[in-house]
Amino acid sequence: MNQLTKLALEMGPLILFFAVNATTNLMTATAVFVTATVVALVVSYAIARTIPVMPLIGGAFVIVFGGLTLYLDNDLFIKIKPTIVNLLFAAILFGGLIAGKLFLKLVLESAFKATDEGWRILTWRWSIFFVVLAVINEIVWRNFSTDTWVAFKVWGIMPLTMVFGMAQVPVLMKHQLPEKENGSSPA
Numbered sequence: 765m766n767q768l769t770k771l772a773l774e775m776g777p778l779i780l781f782f783a784v785n786a787t788t789n790l791m792t793a794t795a796v797f798v799t800a801t802v803v804a805l806v807v808s809y810a811i812a813r814t815i816p817v818m819p820l821i822g823g824a825f826v827i828v829f830g831g832l833t834l835y836l837d838n839d840l841f842i843k844i845k846p847t848i849v850n851l852l853f854a855a856i857l858f859g860g861l862i863a864g865k866l867f868l869k870l871v872l873e874s875a876f877k878a879t880d881e882g883w884r885i886l887t888w889r890w891s892i893f894f895v896v897l898a899v900i901n902e903i904v905w906r907n908f909s910t911d912t913w914v915a916f917k918v919w920g921i922m923p924l925t926m927v928f929g930m931a932q933v934p935v936l937m938k939h940q941l942p943e944k945e946n947g948s949s950p951a
Contacts, residue, residue, distance in 0.1 A: 798827055805823045853891075866887055869887075
């Protein structure tokens with residue numbers, strides 16, 4: 765799957781959520797978000813015959829918490845979803861560190877080759893970042909309007925995550941494993 769398609773499938777439902785909320789209301793936006801998430805997961809599977817772990821987990825939470833929001837007609841569930849997802853990711857990463865497992869490496873190793881020390885540093889950093897995102901989500905949804913929360917979810921969290929991810933590139937570069945020989949010997 766090319767990167768543009770992957771990005772559209774991962775970000776499309778969230779952007780639709782924002783757009784529909786801006787023109788209607790949170791409940792309609794949530795219904796569109798859940799539906800678009802299911803469609804994105806199905807299309808992703810149809811194209812790649814697999815669904816990456818992070819979008820699968822995120823999608824499951826959108827479906828469950830979005831479904832609860834709609835079924836109970838209570839926006840609390842869609843608002844706490846980012847908090848719970850981020851705390852879950854942080855707990856998994858922290859738990860892995862305690863157990864001597866580098867779960868971030870398992871998820872990202874196909875894209876980045878780094879030493880275990882590099883993966884440990886990245887795991888600590890991403891764990892803390894996920895906790896910070898959870899705290900920020902709680903502050904925003906509890907203290908600002910729903911429209912502000914939705915806008916921050918799309919235009920705040922996304923850029924923060926991209927900037928944080930880019931800030932981790934030096935760690936990857938410093939701890940990058942040397943490329944393996946391609947198996948051919950010089951003539």
